[in-house]
């Protein structure tokens with residue numbers, strides 16, 4: 001299991017409950033809310049699926065008074081986050097793989113929400129399968145609403161080389177979250193050949209970081225900011241064009257919302273995949 005207790009805890013604020021990394025920002029949550037309201041209104045199905053246990057997304061759904069189903073394959077994640085939303089709430093938690101999603105068993109949803117879900121699936125076939133399973137479970141008018149990292153082109157990637165990110169952090173141009181997340185995803189992507197096949201080996205990233213710390217190229221604090229986004233598994237990324245194709249093949253239309261808050265918004269997009277017929 002790649003999402004162990006240590007990875008999950010790394011994202012939690014030192015003072016207890018509350019995310020300090022890896023969760024949507026205030027502006028992103030506003031966009032989630034806006035798209036969620038539109039999908040519930042258009043579909044008239046007040047039932048929402050959240051993929052993963054992201055507390056901010058589950059809270060948003062409960063605020064909207066829709067019925068919530070949350071799905072995560074990992075009992076550690078369920079245990080850690082279960083009580084971060086009100087306990088008397090209309091939530092059903094399913095300990096299941098997202099790829100088991102099935103209309104006959106799970107029914108129709110007015111919206112499906114997720115934060116960084118697709119890159120957890122390590123083949124194009126699996127990502128296509130999840131998109132088409134989500135499409136099959138959407139009521140007409142419904143939508144998949146997700147925050148999703150897209151593979152940057154080579155020019156953008158060059159600008160996110162670890163040395164440049166350190167320079168930007170030190171001169172105050174990016175904040176610790178923008179730096180930490182971007183370092184993990186793209187700081188070493190050129191060196192690791194991510195553009196060749198879209199695969200990021202996060203273990204190699206964290207090994208590089210340990211070496212940089214040892215060589216005093218980065219400080220303890222600069223090392224710590226990235227540890228908040230600790231993850232040692234692999235990820236698979238596609239560029240926006242490829243993702244749009246996969247979405248279209250599943251019969252959904254894609255809208256890409258520009259949220260201009262964090263440094264990460266250039267590649268971490270807010271996407272709505274709509275079921276229009």
Ligand SMILES: C[S@@+](CC[C@H](N)C(=O)[O-])C[C@H]1O[C@@H](n2cnc3c(N)ncnc32)[C@H](O)[C@@H]1O
Pocket residue numbers: 003011021022023051052053054071072073074077096097098099115116117120121
């Ligand atoms: C939604 S993702 C990313 C969360 C957040 N954006 C971050 O970076 O911290 C993390 C969650 O997905 C779950 N997960 C990963 N692959 C899964 C799968 N195939 N089926 C169900 N849950 C999965 C993990 O157990 C973990 O709790």
